[in-house]
Amino acid sequence: MNETKISVARPDLSGNEEKYVVEAIRSTWISSTGAFIQRFQEEFAELCGTKSAISVCNGTVALHLAMLAMDVRPNDEVLVPSLTYIATANVVRYVGAEPVFIDVDPNTWCMDPKLLEASITRRTKGIIAVHLYGHPADMDAINRIAAVHGLWVIEDAAEAHLARYKGQVVGGLAQMATFSFYGNKIFTCGEGGAITLNDPHLELRIRTLRGQGMDPQRRYYFPVTGYNYRLTNVAAAMLCAQLERQKQILERRKQIFQIYHEQLAGIPGISFQPVAPWAEPVPWLFCITVDKQLYGLSRDELILRLDKVGIDTRPFFMALHHLPPFREESAKRGEILPVTDQLSNTGMNLPTYVGLSNDDIERIATAIRSFRN
Ligand SMILES: Cc1ncc(COP(=O)(O)O)c(C=O)c1O
CATH class of the missing domain: 3.40.640.10 (Type I PLP-dependent aspartate aminotransferase-like (Major domain))
Known part of the structure; x- marks a missing residue:
């Protein structure tokens, strides 16, 4: 490669x-x-x-x-x-x-x-x-x-x-x-x-x-x-x-999001970040979630497969209430945060930056499409 x-x-x-x-x-x-x-x-x-x-x-x-x-x-x-x-x-x-x-809202x-x-x-x-x-x-x-x-x-x-x-x-x-x-x-x-x-x-x-x-x-x-x-x-x-260059930077990032949306649309098991009706989000890192049943690979397996073909991605943040500095106190309070757990286990960020070319995005999307089992 x-x-x-x-x-x-x-x-x-x-x-x-x-x-x-x-x-x-x-x-x-x-x-x-x-x-x-x-x-x-x-x-x-x-x-x-x-x-x-x-x-x-x-x-x-x-x-x-x-x-x-x-x-x-x-x-x-x-x-x-x-x-x-x-x-x-x-x-x-x-x-x-x-x-x-506090758990997160599945809609935002x-x-x-x-x-x-x-x-x-x-x-x-x-x-x-x-x-x-x-x-x-x-x-x-x-x-x-x-x-x-x-x-x-x-x-x-x-x-x-x-x-x-x-x-x-x-x-x-x-x-x-x-x-x-x-x-x-x-x-x-x-x-x-x-x-x-x-x-x-x-x-x-x-x-x-x-x-x-x-x-x-x-x-x-x-x-x-x-x-x-x-x-x-x-x-x-x-x-x-x-x-x-704020306008230019945001404009190119918006285009990248748009292309990702188009190129990844319809892949079973791959879903996008929701947008609330009152929100105008800014395109930071493009997010997807991976449903192992429908896609055939887990999020972690997809990350490894992409890494093997030279595409770096990153998993969503680990749920903080499970991490060593916080888990004991969280357990004492009986915190159960299912939406956070679900997103934290299935979400990942795809490459997003102004210098990313349309060809790069196509390469990433093609790989994700082709790995589906
Ligand atoms: C939500 C959030 N809060 C705080 C920070 C901390 O910022 P910094 O890395 O500049 O210290 C970051 C990111 O790095 C972040 O993503």
Whole structure:
């Protein structure tokens, strides 16, 4: 086999990324102050329709700062979906609190709002709603339940840059939202993140915590214990270039999704990600689920077969409530999350990136069609 390996994701840095990085270097502003940081924060807030955006060094620390800003403490509980990347739950532990896992809705693959109420206890402080695989969570329903119980809500929008919920862009649909710009994300700078929000008090608290806890009015006076979670101006330079091409990047990804849909349609046992009527998802990683009875191979067998012909794919996230850091507490609470289990065992992501050619997609789809037993 001499065909080149197709990866799951690859950044597209073909615009002004290199030029702006060189500009940042030549300016000597390579740490966390500089024109690109300023520009990125302004542009990203505008795109998300929020008063501010705070740049940080990755999506995990964005969530950690959100926990600190919301004053989450030991023994508190935070409701999170079980079908998500582990960072969503890890950050709850960073502050000594406990993530309580909620099953996902089969129609959105995001946290099922109907299940929230049953998991709320006197210890519950808030909810992290994840916009999974580019699809927004049902924010109105989640916010309604949160309001009744006096809880805060944070959007984890790491995988859903510019997705829309009922016409409104994610990032401004709750108290705050967090983003990741890791190399496989829609917009990337290698490692990076952001928090979007409207509340100036929370903004000040987060900016203070992000910069070692230094009082913004008094240099080298530290009223609180903070962190160094800042993004560099060099990374922000890349993000500014990415945002310049946001339409192009999203357009090509949409085409890729469209072609996958066409080419994989009608294969028995292969199903696609659902889209709620109120959702305008963004094309992050194309998702399929594999029904072994109908397709003839399990998801894991299909992943191996594709790998053998040079096509890299990835299984859906493992259900967090079964993983070693969380399973004991989850079992004590008696959590049974069948939709998460089903998706986690049968779902997989296919290669999705701007540089993927139509021929590559055809090669992937042909392989999937041909492996059917
Ligand atoms: C849903 C979700 N939350 C949080 C993160 C963490 O972001 P990062 O890898 O930038 O720390 C990611 C992805 O990487 C993610 O997919």
